[in-house]
Amino acid sequence: MPSDVEQWKDEIYGTDIRAHIERFAEEGWESIPDDETGAWFERFKWYGLYHQRAGQESYFMMRIGPPGGVLKPGQFRTMAEIAREFSTGPAENPIFGNGWLDVTTRQAIQLHWINLEDVPEIFERLEASGLSTIQACGDSWRNIVGCPVAGKDRHEFVDAETLADDLHDAFKGNSEHSNLPRKWKVSVTGCREGCGQGDINDLAFEPAEREVDGEAVRGYNVRVGGGLARNEPRFAKEIDVFVTPEEAVDVAAGISALFRDHGDRENRYNARIKFLMDEWGPEKFRRVLQDDYVDFELPSAGEDLRSEYSYNAGTTHGHGDHVGVHEQRDGDNYVGLNVLVGRIGADEALELADVADEYGSGEVRLTQRQNVILTDVPDENVDELLAEPVLEHYSPDPDAFQRGSIACTGTEFCSLSIVETKNRQVRYSRWLTENVSLPADVEDFHIHLSGCTASCAQPQIADVSLRGMKTRKDGEPVEAFDIGLAGGLGERPQFAQWVRQRVPADEVPGAIEHLVETYVAEREGEETFREFARDMDEEELAALCEPKETSYEDGFLHNTKRTWYPYAEDDDLDASPAPTNPDDTPVSADD
Amino acid sequence: MTVSVRTFDDGAWVSVDNERVVGVSELWRLSGFCPCEVGDVMLEAFVEADSTDEEVKASAVGRCIACGESGSMGWLTVGRLVDGEFRRTDPNEVQSHTAEP
Ligand code: HEM
Ligand code: SF4
Ligand SMILES: [Zn+2]
Numbered sequence: 067m068p069s070d071v072e073q074w075k076d077e078i079y080g081t082d083i084r085a086h087i088e089r090f091a092e093e094g095w096e097s098i099p100d101d102e103t104g105a106w107f108e109r110f111k112w113y114g115l116y117h118q119r120a121g122q123e124s125y126f127m128m129r130i131g132p133p134g135g136v137l138k139p140g141q142f143r144t145m146a147e148i149a150r151e152f153s154t155g156p157a158e159n160p161i162f163g164n165g166w167l168d169v170t171t172r173q174a175i176q177l178h179w180i181n182l183e184d185v186p187e188i189f190e191r192l193e194a195s196g197l198s199t200i201q202a203c204g205d206s207w208r209n210i211v212g213c214p215v216a217g218k219d220r221h222e223f224v225d226a227e228t229l230a231d232d233l234h235d236a237f238k239g240n241s242e243h244s245n246l247p248r249k250w251k252v253s254v255t256g257c258r259e260g261c262g263q264g265d266i267n268d269l270a271f272e273p274a275e276r277e278v279d280g281e282a283v284r285g286y287n288v289r290v291g292g293g294l295a296r297n298e299p300r301f302a303k304e305i306d307v308f309v310t311p312e313e314a315v316d317v318a319a320g321i322s323a324l325f326r327d328h329g330d331r332e333n334r335y336n337a338r339i340k341f342l343m344d345e346w347g348p349e350k351f352r353r354v355l356q357d358d359y360v361d362f363e364l365p366s367a368g369e370d371l372r373s374e375y376s377y378n379a380g381t382t383h384g385h386g387d388h389v390g391v392h393e394q395r396d397g398d399n400y401v402g403l404n405v406l407v408g409r410i411g412a413d414e415a416l417e418l419a420d421v422a423d424e425y426g427s428g429e430v431r432l433t434q435r436q437n438v439i440l441t442d443v444p445d446e447n448v449d450e451l452l453a454e455p456v457l458e459h460y461s462p463d464p465d466a467f468q469r470g471s472i473a474c475t476g477t478e479f480c481s482l483s484i485v486e487t488k489n490r491q492v493r494y495s496r497w498l499t500e501n502v503s504l505p506a507d508v509e510d511f512h513i514h515l516s517g518c519t520a521s522c523a524q525p526q527i528a529d530v531s532l533r534g535m536k537t538r539k540d541g542e543p544v545e546a547f548d549i550g551l552a553g554g555l556g557e558r559p560q561f562a563q564w565v566r567q568r569v570p571a572d573e574v575p576g577a578i579e580h581l582v583e584t585y586v587a588e589r590e591g592e593e594t595f596r597e598f599a600r601d602m603d604e605e606e607l608a609a610l611c612e613p614k615e616t617s618y619e620d621g622f623l624h625n626t627k628r629t630w631y632p633y634a635e636d637d638d639l640d641a642s643p644a645p646t647n648p649d650d651t652p653v654s655a656d657d
Numbered sequence: 658m659t660v661s662v663r664t665f666d667d668g669a670w671v672s673v674d675n676e677r678v679v680g681v682s683e684l685w686r687l688s689g690f691c692p693c694e695v696g697d698v699m700l701e702a703f704v705e706a707d708s709t710d711e712e713v714k715a716s717a718v719g720r721c722i723a724c725g726e727s728g729s730m731g732w733l734t735v736g737r738l739v740d741g742e743f744r745r746t747d748p749n750e751v752q753s754h755t756a757e758p
Contacts, residue, residue, distance in 0.1 A: 070663065100675045104665060120670065120677040334667075335704075481669035484682040484699075518682075519701065536684055536699045537722050543684050568722050627682055 072331045074105040075205065080244035083109045091186050095124045095645055096653060112206060112244070114199025115185065118178065119481040121630025124645030124653065125155065126180045127479055129202035130192065131209025132432070133234035134216055134227055134254070135173030139428030142438075144195035145175050146415035148188055153412070155179035156643045156650040157634040159478070161489050162409050169408040171472065171524050172251070173432040174202060174209045178479055181648040200238050205246050207237040207322070212254040212262045214433040218394040218441055219257050223273040223371060224284045226256025229314055236315045243322045247329030248337035250322060251293070254286075259385065260375030263434050265301045265559045266292045266524065268339050269321055276308045276368025285310040287367045290321060290351060291343030294521035299561050300340040303348045305355070308368040320359030328354070372557045378512070378527060379556025380596025386510045387435045389469055390462050391448060399448055400441045401426075403457065404464040406495065407473040407488045408436030417456040425451040434524075436472050467498040470512040470529070474522040477626040478633075483517030485534035485545040485571065486622035486632050491515045494575055497618045502579050507592050512554075513578070515547075526561040527553045529595045530578060530611075537568035544623045545571045551581075551607050552599035560596075565608040571623055576614030584610050660738065662713055668702035671715045671735055673743045679715070679735040684722065687733070689754035691726030696754075698722070704729065712737055730754050 068076075078086070087110065090098050098106055107117040116127040130145060137145075145167060154165045155178065168176040180188070192198060201207050210230045213219060217227035233252060237243050243250075252269045255262030264270025271286035286309050292302030309317045330336045343351060356364050376384035388402040403418075410418070418438065422428050427442035438460070443451055452462065461468075471494070474480070476487025494513070504511060514528035525531035531550030536543055547569050550562030569577060589598045599607060626632035630642030645653045660673050670677040681700045690696045698719045706715040713736040720727035731754055736745045746752075 101661065103675050104663065104672070117666075119666075120680065335702075481666035481677075482681070482702075534682075535720075535722070536682060538684070538697065567725055625683075627680060 068331050069334055070104070071108055071205075071334060074108050075245050077105075078109060079112060080241055081239055083112055087113060087115070087182070088186055091182050091184075095182050111203035112201060114202030115180070116203050118479045119477075121639050121642040122479065122644050124181065125178070126182065127475075128177045128180045128185075128188070128199060129170070129174050130177075130197055130199050131172070131174035131202045132197065133210045134212040134230040135214045135432035135434075136216075136227065137430045137432065138196060139423070141195050141197055142422065142430035143416065143419035144191060144197065145177075146412050146419055148191060149177050149415065150412035152181070152184045152188055153177040153179055154650075155631070156646060157631050159489070160633050161492055163411060165412040167410050167412065167415050168475070169405055169410065169432050169436045169438060171434050171436060171522065172209050173211050173214065173434055175432065176475070181646070183648045198238070201244070205248050205250075206244050207250050207252065210234050210252045210254060211267070211434060213257045214261070214388055214431045214439055215392075215394075215400055215441070216254075216256050218396070218400055220393065220395045221257045221259050222395065223258055224256045224286065224311060226254045226262065229256070229271060229286075229311055230254045232315050233318060236319070237322065243319070243326065246322065246326050247331045248334065250325065250339075252318070258371050258374045259377045260372065260379070260555060261377035261388070261434075263555060264289055264292070265555055266294055266527065267302060268293060268325075269318065270302045271309070271314060272370055272372070274308055274368035274370045276365060278310065278365065283310055285368065286314060287370050288317065288321070290348075291340040293338050293340045294524060294526055295338070295519065296335065297519050298340070299521070299526050300343070301559050303343055304367060305348045305352045306367045307352060307355075308365045313362075317360060317364070320355055324355055324359050375556050377556070378554050380552075380554040380594045381556065382592050382594060384556065386512060387437065387469065388433050388439055389437060389464065389510070391452075394441070397445075398441075399443045399445065400439050401443055401448070401451060401462050402433070402437055402439045403460040403462055404469050405437050405460055406468055406471060407491050409488060410438070410460070414456055414459065418460065421451060421454050421456060465499045466504045466508055466511045467495045467502070467513070469510040471495045471515070472513070472523045472528070473515040474517050476517040476534070478631070480517060482520055483534060484536060484627070485517050485547070486626040487515055487517045487523075487534070489633070490571065490620065490622060493618070493621070494578075497575050497616075498578060501575075501617070502582050504582065505586060508594075511582070511595065525550060527555055527559070528562065529554070530581070531562040531564075532574065535568045537570055539570045543625060545626065547571060547574055549574070549577060549611055551611065552596050554596050563604060563607055565604055566611055566613065569613040572618060572620035573613035573615055575618040576616040577611040579616065580614065581611040660708055660713070660741070660743070662706045662708040664703040664706050664715070668704060671703055671706045671713065673708075673713055673736070678743055679745055681717070683748050685719070685733065685748040686751045687730070687754045688751060690719070690730050691721040691724050693721060693723050695751055696721040696723060696726070698730070707732075708738070710738065713743065
């Protein structure tokens with residue numbers, strides 16, 4: 067039997083949802099019939115609106131996904147202004163205040179505490195600036211990710227920016243592809259370094275070259291079926307297909323239609339294309355694609371560049387991110403800035419928009435490490451840009467732990483989460499910076515923290531992977547983490563091995579301290595952590611990260627799920643003001 | 658009195674009459690789920706929910722934090738209906754794990 071969600075999607079989905087959002091916004095939160103909230107919240111996701119967790123009723127997360135993370139001049143400012151005006155809630159976050167933007171691991175921006183009544187105006191402003199929330203969540207083409215410096219990069223092999231834009235234009239709002247069995251995540255890589263992270267996406271275009279009619283043509287090899295969620299991580303599989311940049315959109319349409327028709331619509335846990343790939347294997351997949359979904363002969367795969375991939379590859383010559391000042395192909399520079407756990411205060415975001423205008427072209431780009439990049443900075447502007455006060459906090463030269471930390475949304479807003487994430491990760495990284503030292507050649511140390519197995523922070527491809535769990539400590543349930551080690555991408559990508567289960571959250575920094583100290587003491591030459599750990603078995607890896615209490619104090623050990631907002635003065639669920647009016651007063655108070 | 662019961666937010670909650678009432682990620686005392694006499698099982702996602710006149714039941718996937726066993730489980734009683742009002746079950750109340758739903 068098709069799931070509830072499938073029935074709701076059959077009734078109303080895609081662009082038809084917009085008029086209903088406008089109507090509910092006009093009539094107010096309470097006009098959504100109680101017995102239809104499940105259906106409407108599911109549909110709202112297609113327009114980038116995700117209802118927040120219990121205790122925060124009437125508030126939404128809004129996601130805006132620019133293809134490849136590229137924000138044209140002015141667009142970042144628009145979002146910062148919207149964040150300042152609309153993205154504030156009834157209580158403050160002790161580290162981040164009230165009103166901010168979250169840069170996500172799929173090169174999007176998330177705003178929280180959005181009231182439905184404000185949505186039409188926000189949509190209008192976004193659209194006036196050339197932005198949209200379409201398909202940012204929901205069962206369809208999500209934001210297309212890729213090399214964040216596509217079009218500028220000296221290492222570029224094919225023009226990934228153009229393809230990301232072409233795919234965005236072809237599939238956003240396309241009714242043929244708007245109702246898929248599950249989310250559909252696409253990545254385009256054009257560089258020699260592999261920084262599009264194609265391996266963990268449903269559909270990946272990877273740079274390749276092939277002879278076509280006697281001539282060497284640059285284009286893409288196609289991989290299908292990557293994904294990290296639900297304890298079932300998969301790397302995308304090579305399906306032995308080469309596409310030219312001109313044919314890529316047609317082949318993508320074929321693959322998306324194949325998923326639309328053959329993906330599992332009965333069981334949402336089995337719906338992602340990785341499970342169809344498990345069942346069929348790449349040969350059958352290719353055959354069905356060729357026979358039923360494209361009307362020209364698919365060439366076999368070309369020669370790829372994977373042996374050159376250095377992004378998050380765990381090699382000494384590799385680069386783990388885009389932080390720092392780097393020369394562009396045209397002689398200008400891009401300046402990558404570290405954003406700890408992806409969160410930027412709205413006022414600081416406006417300052418960043420100002421310096422992007424003043425010293426660069428005004429373009430701001432978002433990376434899959436939750437960072438931002440200012441592009442097109444001429445040599446003569448670099449020093450002045452680096453001297454700007456806002457770059458002290460959003461630094462092009464951060465400490466290695468600050469630089470390597472990623473965290474997902476967590477119990478602050480997310481229903482699925484088991485633990486508090488972003489504030490905790492900020493505190494972990496500060497403690498590590500103060501108490502643990504890395505040698506100068508280790509510029510970044512990747513610690514990815516996810517609140518549950520959905521794996522939004524991509525924990526499996528980090529040096530240290532943290533995944534939210536529960537355990538008991540002195541008899542009491544406490545927030546905890548499973549610890550995984552030595553994952554990463556590159557020519558031979560590898561998921562982290564989970565070597566410690568259910569470590570209480572306050573003992574995690576001690577475990578990482580032990581691990582780093584052992585690594586630093588025992589590594590050979592300039593070995594990276596992944597190289598150091600490569601030949602260790604599970605037991606040896608587990609011995610590296612012995613849990614231990616330290617001077618680190620955890621503020622959120624006891625069940626942040628049971629609160630309406632983990633940082634509120636009175637955090638009890640019954641103390642929640644939600645549902646509220648747009649001014650954050652309780653709905654019931656004014657009538 | 659009939660109530661409307663379903664899973665919500667991608668399996669994060671069981672809702673009763675469209676109100677989210679029981680969430681994942683709590684520890685439940687279950688016998689029969691794992692080798693432990695009484696397992697201490699963290700629910701990771703609700704798969705299905707249903708009700709009788711007296712009870713709200715759900716099936717879930719979870720993991721025992723004592724022995725590490727993980728997988729799907731049969732019906733749990735997550736709450737009772739008293740005069741049509743929902744009262745959540747205390748997760749510390751030991752329940753025997755029944756067959757797969
Ligand atoms: C309100 C907060 C969020 C909720 C409720 C949520 C929900 C989910 C769910 C249900 C999955 C599993 C999908 C599956 O079954 O395959 C998932 C996976 C994922 N989400 Fe989120 N998510 C949230 C925030 C984010 C954020 C902030 C990002 C960054 C853009 C993100 C990116 C991802 C990624 C990268 C994966 C895993 C990789 C994969 O399987 O492809 N999510 N999320
Ligand atoms: S990993 Fe889990 S807790 Fe974190 S944002 Fe994703 S769904 Fe929420
Ligand atoms: Zn057990």
